[in-house]
Amino acid sequence: MCVAQFSFVTPSNHALQIQAFPISLLSVKILQARNITIADILSGTDCYVTLWLPTASKEEARTQTVLNSNDPMWNETFYFTIQNQVKNILELRIYDEDLLTKDDLLFTVLFDVAEVSPGERFHVTFILNPERSEELDVEFIMKENLDDLENITTNYILVARPVSCLNVCVAKGKSMKYLKEDGDLQLRVKGSHEDTWKTVFKSGLVECFQFHYPTHWEPELNGQLQHCSSNGGQDKQNSSASLTIPLKLFSVGQEVNVVLPASEDTNLELKLHTQTCSEHLDVRLGFDLCGEEQAFLHKRKKVVADALKSVLQLKEGLLDHEVPVVAVMATGGGCRAMTSLYGQLSGLKKLGVLDCITYISGTSGSTWTMSNLYEDSSWSQKDLERPIREAKKHMTKNKISTFSLEHLIYYQNELSQRAKEGIATSFNDLWAVALENILHDRVNDFKLSDQQHAVNQGQNPLPLYLALNVKENHISTFDFKEWCEFSPYEVGFLKYGAFIRSEDFGSEFFMGRLMKKNPESRICYLEALWSNILAVNLLDVWNKLSSTDECWQKLIRNKLRNIEINYIPPKSSSYLGTSWMCPDGMLFKIIRNILTDRPLHHHIHNFLKGFHMHKNYYQESQFSTWKDSRLDQFPNQLTPLEDGICLVDAAYFINTSCPPLLRKERKVDIILSFDYSLDNPFQSIEQTGKYCLEQGIPFPRILLSEEDKKNPRECYLFVEDENKEAPIVLHFPLVNDTFQKFKEPGVERRQKEMAEGTVPLSGNCSRYQLMDFTYTKKDFDKLLKLTDYNIQNNSDLILQALSIAIKWKKCGRK
CATH class of the missing domain: 3.40.1090.10 (Cytosolic phospholipase A2 catalytic domain)
Known part of the structure; x- marks a missing residue:
């Protein structure tokens, strides 16, 4: 493997590094859980699992809900494109679905992806509650792509990754007469800096937006056209149109025209193209003096x-x-x-x-x-x-x-x-x-x-x-x-x-x-x-008056346990351990919110x-x-x-x-x-x-x-x-x-x-x-x-x- 490397040495001999590393594909298969009996006493729980890996996506993935089962089985696989040079902590949350009230959070598992070696099929049984033998089985597979290299800049604490920019121009002129004055188009790229832009049709003929996002996240552009009137404005009933476009379909510099129906015979035209942002950072990374x-x-x-x-x-x-x-x-x-x-x-x-x-x-x-x-x-x-x-x-x-x-x-x-x-x-x-x-x-x-x-x-x-x-x-x-x-x-x-x-x-x-x-x-x-x-x-005030909050800290720490039971952790220096957090009860949440x-x-x-x-x-x-x-x-x-x-x-x-x-x-x-x-x-x-x-x-x-x-x-x-x-x-x-x-x-x-x-x-x-x-x-x-x-x-x-x-x-x- 050919790896391009550049190092800038600061006066304090602490190197700021720019280096190319391969991208990896992580697959996470949620297999099954056993003996989940916390929420419902008279019947089985209605469980589902969410997956959140903030170093790969802002989107939270989730499994289907398995109804009325204390031993739910999913066998669902999810994929994440990751960079192994960053600290990837996957958060798995188990919920009990409730149609009438907010879903109950049962457990949160924090898993350090550094435990999974490339090419390895890694099976983990998370012991959620040893007293009731509550467990969660998950399988991980890591595949390293040596042909896809990503330049990262780091001071060994923070990592800056490549950023791309999606340019969107909305041509409104031809469609404005068919749209209500209060109509609007909402565009969103989840995980981008901007997240959401909204344009109102009564303003201007062309409007342009930018979305900046980590290049290797490959998010989607979501658009929602609201309050448009069909039949040339004669039908007063509100309707809407939407679009979803994976940005990985675009080549850098390529301009793409997207048509979004505004009425039966009129379309709203969007011009899209992506570009790679400069690797120059405006934040200075390093511990030396400027x-x-x-x-x-x-x-x-x-x-x-x-x-x-x-x-x-x-x-x-x-x-x-x-x-x-x-x-x-x-x-x-x-x-x-x-x-x-x-x-x-x-x-x-x-x-x-x-x-x-x-x-x-x-x-x-x-x-x-x-x-x-x-x-x-x-x-x-x-x-x-x-x-x-x-x-x-x-x-x-x-x-x-x-x-x-x-x-x-x-x-x-x-x-x-x-x-x-x-x-x-x-x-x-x-x-x-x-x-x-x-x-x-x-x-x-x-x-x-x-x-x-x-x-x-x-x-x-x-x-x-x-x-x-x-x-x-x-x-x-x-x-x-x-x-x-x-x-x-x-x-x-x-x-x-x-x-x-x-x-x-x-x-x-x-x-x-x-x-x-x-x-x-x-x-x-x-x-x-x-x-x-x-x-x-109020907790700050209490700490000042008492000079200690040991009781409160003990209460917090009791909510967090280590679950490294069934396997020996790798010797990698990047390994932090895997933990789970028991959710707070309602009274605990109320007290915590009041105090903090x-x-x-x-x-x-x-x-x-x-x-x-x-x-x-x-x-x-x-x-x-x-x-x-x-x-x-x-x-x-x-x-x-x-x-x-x-x-x-x-x-x-x-x-x-x-x-x-x-x-x-x-x-x-x-x-x-x-x-x-x-x-x-x-x-x-x-x-x-x-x-x-x-x-x-x-x-x-x-x-x-x-x-x-x-x-x-x-x-x-x-x-x-x-x-x-x-x-x-x-x-x-x-x-x-x-x-x-x-x-x-x-x-x-x-x-x-x-x-x-x-x-x-x-x-x-x-x-x-x-x-x-x-x-x-x-x-x-x-x-x-x-x-x-x-x-x-x-x-x-x-x-x-x-x-x-x-x-x-x-x-x-x-």
Whole structure:
């Protein structure tokens, strides 16, 4: 067999591969089931089986129904064209048909097709319920077609397959007089990106559509002509016509004319032709940093080296490999986080350390500070008095007009305009424009990609924003979440190694190709997304209150069992195992839906849509770093199969923005951890440490004494000499310690100034609660000065950390 192969090696030595592999034909014969007695007690069940293999088709196949039998026999065969380089998980569902109510789902079997070897007849007996000897017999045959090769592109986690485009032009002119004005033609290619197009006859004479679909799926074009009038419009009775055309009948580039009867003597003409889409991907697959970020790092290293020489009073400048990567990590906390981050950055500026910073990461309220600062392309080179003064003005203004009738009308017009542009809107968009009014009091046209001007010369640290991708319904954030990072250059998922240009976020993608370019959203919509507190479900709230959902997880896990009983699994590394899931009872479903529904979630176009998972994705080291939920081992449940993504505040899991900084490609040496929690100043850093330990991510051990937890200090240095792969962490909890007696480092307060050192950070009487959006000028100034002071007062620890990092770099830390 001749196999064409091309490999593009990234700087991190992780190859992006384009290679041709043969297509295989999988036949699945549903033989029989035995002792199926769950649903009906007085009579036998009316069983049928459905088959769903989402890597081969969006169509769900099904057997005939065998009536009134506890031992139904089908002997029906189904065929799937598959690519063995992707993870093919066949889902078999056994139903009990009911004429009066919804059919009862009895069992779901997940079968890894990797168990079937080419040329082998593979018989499996699935033990559905060993207590009642309920079983299902299935036979599999795999035939590999060495003459039919398919080019795939993969980073060994995601796989992009060839895509074809069906062009359809509908000529309506000759038929319009015979059709009702409200008549329409509906065209559908199931499994395509577009799925369905509909044309109304009263609009235009010719209308063209496109359907993009995986080439080797060979779907059908289905057409339904509705509300046409026969006899030249004199017969008023509605009628319809339909067509079904397998696309495999078309040769690439061949034009085919299809005639659909519109009336007794008039036809509707459709012109069809297919073409192969380019193999170029608009989604970047790979775990290395994008070229723009690498160029930024090269420029920023010179700025950092000069700043370190000045701050540490070094006699000689640092060589490139001796310059440490220093990052600021800011947590969420609403306006409290926004105000505090201004104060801490101001403190770093006064120490001369701000130019030593390479990255600033944030989530939730801290992103409001970041997005404001990066409107100025040289903000870190200036005094921060102007942006702080602007923030203070908006924090202390009266916000009663935010939801006035005038503003509500504006909000409605704004959302209507977004809908016209093809952008799905939600309640979160209302939060976005209201937040824009709160923070800016004006329409701010600034966008995330505009921040490139603030880093193109390495003049400022590179901002990184973090959100969580969660399931819209039926599962808690604790049970499924994926880190999604934003930079001025790219937006992407850490787990999948998939990134798009920041200006393309919100556009429509399919199998890595850009299908429809939507306008880039203003920054306020991203600020609302990064601080999306509206997509919470009751189970998330319960998890936060109880810090555990072990009981609920146990209930879920009891529904899933392994059925590898009658055969020894192959030794292939792609094998994940075969499982079955017992269906939920009605009460369980009701409780689950109540607990996990996200009534105010925000739906965003999924730029991973259409991708398939590589056959060995679960063993890939980069994926393994970030996999942290049971769903990760079920590829049919992962994000590439979703039409949209649901992004929420990272604090739903851990109030941290660390994950982008912990990517090994960024090689971060020091993290300045700015925590804005009120009640527990160490919870976030401890949770981050525990998470990293479980995931195998280098991170220092967070060891705290009872005295530390009872009376926290302003700064903690966490460093492990024996673990130089872990970054050095300087943790700054939000506490009021020596600031009570000192107005500046080394300058004690006078008796009449003592009140200025009282900053109410704890208790229900605190003026800095999460939902407080209005501060008095005095409260704003106190919090700002406190956080500024806490940085300056711990300059010795900051300089110590910088010195340690440089020493490590000189000793060979990469």
